[in-house]
Amino acid sequence: MPRVSGWWCMSLMSAEGIGVQYGARHVLQHMNFSIDAGEVVTIVGPNGAGKSVFLRVLIGAEQPSEGRVNRRHGLAIGYVPQRLSIGQTMPMNVARFLALSGSQNASTNQTMLARVGIPDRAKEQMASLSGGEFQRVLLAHALLGAPQVLILDEPTQGLDQPAVAAFYRLIEEVRDEMGCAILMVSHDLNVVMRRSDRVICLNGHICCEGTPSDVSLAPEYQALFGVDNEGALALYHHEHDHTHDTVASP
Amino acid sequence: MVRAALAGVGLACVAGPLGCFVVWRRMAYFGDATAHAAILGVALSLAFSVSIFLGVLVMALVMASATSMLSGRIYAMDTLLGVAAHAALALGLVAVSFLSGVRVDLMGYLFGDILAVGLGDLAMIWLGAAAALSLLCWRWTSLLTVTLNADLAAARGINARWEQQILIVALALVVAVAIKVVGALLITAMLIIPAAAVRPFARTPEAMAFLAAGAGVFSALAGLGVSFRLDTPTGPTMVACAAVVFVVANLAFMGRRGA
Known part of the structure; x- marks a missing residue:
């Protein structure tokens, strides 16, 4: 399978032989992974496949039971978590949250807020934002750290179809502008198939890996995603504007 | 009276x-x-005749570290803490009763004895409070990030366990400072009630912290004044004042929203 790597372009971060064990249960086994500058990599897999755990290992939030993670020295990671429950207990407006990224310059932060499409929300409380706005603020927060790699854990969970499409379009634009690599976990198979350089199909271990078209033909992928596969394939091969209802989240 | 006021303000x-x-x-x-x-901690420091401040500080640190390490798998966190809190209180009371040689003013340690604060106590209170406050200011951004989301903090290279330890040390310091002022049983009240009272009026975490300090100072001074006039126990009166502030603040907020 084609991989953009070699001596001239050292990967941003890599994982060697990662294993995570909770008690007797193996959540992840024998994970080898690397991501290069500017690459878009998507991880797909059923619930409980260890996708989020793997991301948490990569960002250093969790220690693997075996294996090791290498990060390029001084690597800036932007992370958009799956959930951020800012309860009502903590007052937090959007401007203050963006400043927590370390970027204290109010006009820079306001520009970023405009870039993600919500210029007039700086004074709002985080808890009062809609789901789509909230995800955009999280993205802006991550981008303000000028990341070389942007890691997103199911960033469109809970958004409706148009909001999902808009959010992915935004991520793609940002990638083109900032040139950062993107690693995301996604259930939106049709989007994954269209926009990723590489897809990793995960279910406790790497089932298969490669370009979207390679992966969608792999028997391991077809076994995991069953009937969804045809819809996803159809979408990938001919890029019609209409969507198939058969493409549902697994 | 001035010493008592200064002690209350320092704690708040x-x-x-x-x-x-x-x-x-x-x-x-x-x-x-x-x-x-x-x-x-009081019982142990009396038994080994070391400074009460030190004994309480060490015991609070041990307790806080021990309970924070017990991540509940079979028990929920509040169950474990319930066991720890009441076991510590009961053991402390039993231990104090063994100290036959010295006369121990148990009520003073349970509910505070701010009017008996000496100059030395006052110095310890302000030093301890300043140390805890410096810790909070120093780690403020990291503490906020960890509190929001541990993974978000990890991605930015912040160690959640380390920040948790910072909070534990600050908490132990405040407990050691507060035992003279409001006593062991009402320390949590002085932590929670002012912060909760000002929550409706704050739009950022910093605003809430400043307002909470202000509400705490007001409650301490008002409590001191009221207890002086009505001859009531000072620590509980301070907490009662804080509770009044909480109720009034919430009524005012509801009124403002309703209008």
Whole structure:
């Protein structure tokens, strides 16, 4: 399978032989992974496949039971978590949250807020934002750290179809502008198939890996995603504007 | 009287901001467990004749560290903390009863004895409060990030366990400072009530911390004044004043929203 790597372009971060064990249960086994500058990599897999755990290992939030993670020295990671429950207990407006990224310059932060499409929300409380706005603020927060790699854990969970499409379009634009690599976990198979350089199909271990078209033909992928596969394939091969209802989240 | 006022103000200045973290991180029970361990600390420091401040500080640290390491698998966190809090209180009371040689003013340690604060006590209170407040200011951004989301913090290279330890040390310091002022049983009240009272009026975490310190200072001074006039126990009166502030603040907020 084609991989953009070699001596001239050292990967941003890599994982060697990662294993995570909770008690007797193996959540992840024998994970080898690397991501290069500017690459878009998507991880797909059923619930409980260890996708989020793997991301948490990569960002250093969790220690693997075996294996090791290498990060390029001084690597800036932007992370958009799956959930951020800012309860009502903590007052937090959007401007203050963006400043927590370390970027204290109010006009820079306001520009970023405009870039993600919500210029007039700086004074709002985080808890009062809609789901789509909230995800955009999280993205802006991550981008303000000028990341070389942007890691997103199911960033469109809970958004409706148009909001999902808009959010992915935004991520793609940002990638083109900032040139950062993107690693995301996604259930939106049709989007994954269209926009990723590489897809990793995960279910406790790497089932298969490669370009979207390679992966969608792999028997391991077809076994995991069953009937969804045809819809996803159809979408990938001919890029019609209409969507198939058969493409549902697994 | 002036010494008592200064002691109350010193405690309130640090209890407000720290109390915000107790509220945000849902650590109320954790605060109780740490505060109750202070009685055990009193007994031990009397038994080994070391300074009460030191004994309470060490015991509070031990308690807070022990309970924070027990991540509940079979028990929920509040169950474990409930066990720890009440066990520490009971053990402390039993231990104090063994100290036959010295006459121990148990009520003073349980509910505070701010009018008996000497100059030396006052110095310890301000030093302890300043130390805890400096810790909070130093780690403020990291503490906020960890409180929001541990993974978000990890991605930015912030160690959640280390920040948790910072909070524990600050909490132990405040417990050691507060035992003279409001006593072991009401320390959590001075942490939580001012912070909760000002929550409706704050739009940023910093605003909430400042307002909480202000509400705490007001409650301490008002409590002192009221207890002087009505001849009531000072520590409980301060907490009662804080509770009044809480009720009034919430009524005012509801009124403003309704209008």
